[in-house]
């Protein structure tokens with residue numbers, strides 16, 4: 001077991017592990033070995049279990065070469081924004097400080113999701129400039145399996 005407050009991460013790409021203490025917490029950090037994405041080890045099992053119960057056929061949520069009818073990230077972010085907006089409208093008329101705090105938090109969450117969608121769309125623009133998108137069944141434009 002690590003020191004109290006230390007977070008153990010595992011790289012999803014090279015499987016190397018690393019513990020951090022006292023750094024700014026992030027569920028996902030960059031692997032120093034391979035530059036891949038490392039995930040908080042205590043969360044990995046949780047995420048896998050959630051994906052199994054919440055998505056059909058044990059599939060992941062995002063569109064990929066393994067999940068052709070999954071969500072495009074930017075469309076999923078837009079959908080979540082839309083659903084959070086609905087949640088706001090259900091509580092906006094409740095004047096309690098708790099409800100108003102949740103409204104403010106949800107507005108901030110929508111703003112962050114919007115910023116994430118902008119990042120994802122800018123990735124799309126860069127990739128479209130490389131080559132037309134062949135879709136999830138086609139040759140990837142970047143990465144290990146690129147055509």
Ligand SMILES: [Zn+2]
Pocket residue numbers: 011012013014015016031032033034035036037
């Ligand atoms: Zn790695």
